[in-house]
Ligand code: ADP
């Protein structure tokens with residue numbers, strides 16, 4: 242599913258050059274559930290953003306589901322992302338002018354799922370995540386934890402081939418964390434590959450394979 246070879250990524254500002262990813266070699270097979278832990282600033286979010294095609298590598302090669310990403314144009318990446326991926330951002334990235342319902346529905350629209358089926362499918366996560374009364378609300382009207390649950394519902398709704406989750410339980414209490422992790426476990430058991438960045442040892446327990454990052458290296 243994922244193949245990274247000699248991957249490097251750096252950020253330059255006027256005065257400093259930060260090596261965020263250094264010589265990363267990583268293979269993740271279809272159906273794996275992988276957690277990535279490591280100190281703040283070690284490159285976890287950068288790695289996930291590279292895998293989600295939101296950042297490009299400065300050196301090395303990335304393949305996703307047999308597609309060579311490195312030479313792809315922006316429009317091709319967007320098309321592949323919509324087809325393949327559910328992404329749970331640390332900052333949620335909900336669309337502020339769309340309601341909770343419309344945000345969750347969006348990936349189904351990308352896949353041309355008919356409206357009646359969209360309606361039925363969005364209902365389930367709304368109930369599961371305790372958001373039924375919020376479906377007409379806008380993201381700004383929700384708490385951080387509620388926004389996070391909407392973002393998670395959106396990433397899972399299309400049963401994507403690959404889910405990338407950046408701190409999916411970062412803003413949740415233990416009960417909601419458990420719901421979310423069980424959802425990730427269920428979707429993984431149904432065949433979706435899951436890669437999750439987390440600070441929480443309890444969350445990491447749900448993964449079947451555990452990776453550590455330090456100073457841009459995978460250790
Ligand atoms: P983590 O997710 O493990 O906290 P990040 O991937 O966010 O780590 O960051 C890795 C390193 O890259 C850090 O030193 C961070 O300061 C730097 N970095 C991340 N994003 C940027 C950016 N947009 N511009 C400059 N430096 C960045």
Ligand code: ADP
Pocket residue numbers: 319322323326327328329333334335336347348395396401
């Ligand atoms: P753009 O066309 O501006 O590059 P998209 O229309 O693909 O962006 O996506 C709009 C927003 O929808 C993004 O900010 C992203 O957060 C969200 N999004 C897109 N695809 C998915 C997906 N498969 N899973 C979860 N969120 C998604």
